[in-house]
Amino acid sequence: MEIEKGLKYTKEHEWIRVEGNKAYIGITDYAQRHLGDIVFVELPEVDDEFNAGDTLGTVESVKAVSDVYTQISGQVVEINEELLDNPGMMNKEPYESWLACIEFTDTSELDQLMDAEDYKKFCTEED
């Protein structure tokens, strides 16, 4: 299983790439492996506002439906429309396949997240 260094991770197996005050959110390699072939994704809309813990979107594999949460509050400034036609990208390149980008102001929320090393430990405990 791959875990990319430099990203933040959540207990629900999302990754967050922070660039300035923007957070790109996707699902981890662990998540995509557990879901299996992903065949559908529902994304938020640009300008949607979220609080930490809200459902950002939904990812569906052939057999499973899984919500994707944001642990960062803020407004959606960009969505990855490519995934709508090619949801299987999340299986092939999970760390390239961000769902949405959120602009945030409260940096303290980032401190609640795991780094790569902590997340690796967390996954081992999950299995």
Next chain:
Amino acid sequence: MKKTPLYDKHIELKGRVIDFGGWALPVEYTGILAEHEAVRTTAGLFDVSHMGEVTVKGKDAEKYIQKLVTNDISTMADGQVYYSPMCYPNGGVVDDLLVYKLGQEDYLLVINAANTDKDYRWFLDHLEGEVEIDNVSDQYAQLALQGPKAETILQKITDTNLNEIAFFHLKTGVRFKGSTALVSRTGYTGEDGFEIYLAPEDAPLLWDMLLEAGKSEGLVPVGLGARDTLRFEAALPLYGQEISQDISPLEAGLGFFVKLDKEDFIGKDALLKQKEEGIARKLVGFEMIDRGIPRSHYDVKKEGKTIGFVTTGSFSPTLKRNIGLALIDEKYAQLGGKIEIIIRGKNLKADIIKKPFYQKKYKK
């Protein structure tokens, strides 16, 4: 969890093993989409050893089974296989099963794994005449070899001329290296193929021999995930979804397997009444127009009113579309009709389309 005789093979092949109604079975090996495609284009090998088997023997065997099932087994020849629902007196379904006629006084019933205990009690409760029944589920492993290359592959490892086994027929005493099996040209995928019943201890060797013989033909092991998407595209019913104790075979569109003109059988009166009064619900196929994947038990609406529910829904790996089967009020069941599927609180548009979604490729 119960293990099939092929459990170690699934682990070796890195199958993702789940708890499937108390059985440790692989949901997938490499991925549902690839496994599904292999069965449609080349061949797939399934471990279906969890299925239940019950023998029915004796002078009154035919009469006994005839009373239990809705199909008319009196027209069966030796070596033939029939599919049939088995009903409660109210017309709901106890289970659906395959009846294998080995001889006039010798039958094998193949039933759903999750229903095996319930069915066997049902069989015992309705024993009549000179009949001996036995739950032999533990004495059989079952492999399913399915797909356009199935016959070519199986022929490589047996001298029995498989061409002689016609669709929904069986042959006993089919010899492989190290084992003898019952082989039928049956399956649950909509493709040509075989189901192979043999002693549990012989199953691992046959499994390996098949994978080896099929390598050059593109044979892959296939898990339960693709088994479900394959049967769904072919609109083959799954107990607990398209049929159940609350859904009659007539509602599920299985009227062909309900012979209301045969002698008395359990459920006949209720099913006759349904037919006379008009069947209130109908199983339809539909395709999503809006974006969304339908799933079992999602509500179906029309003009704000709930008219039924989804029995099975999925992304179709073959058609690459989101489709489903739904049991709805007969009034709205016409082809081309517009319905709405409720997905996460949203009313999403769908059109009623013809089923099966995938034209079966049986060798007849």
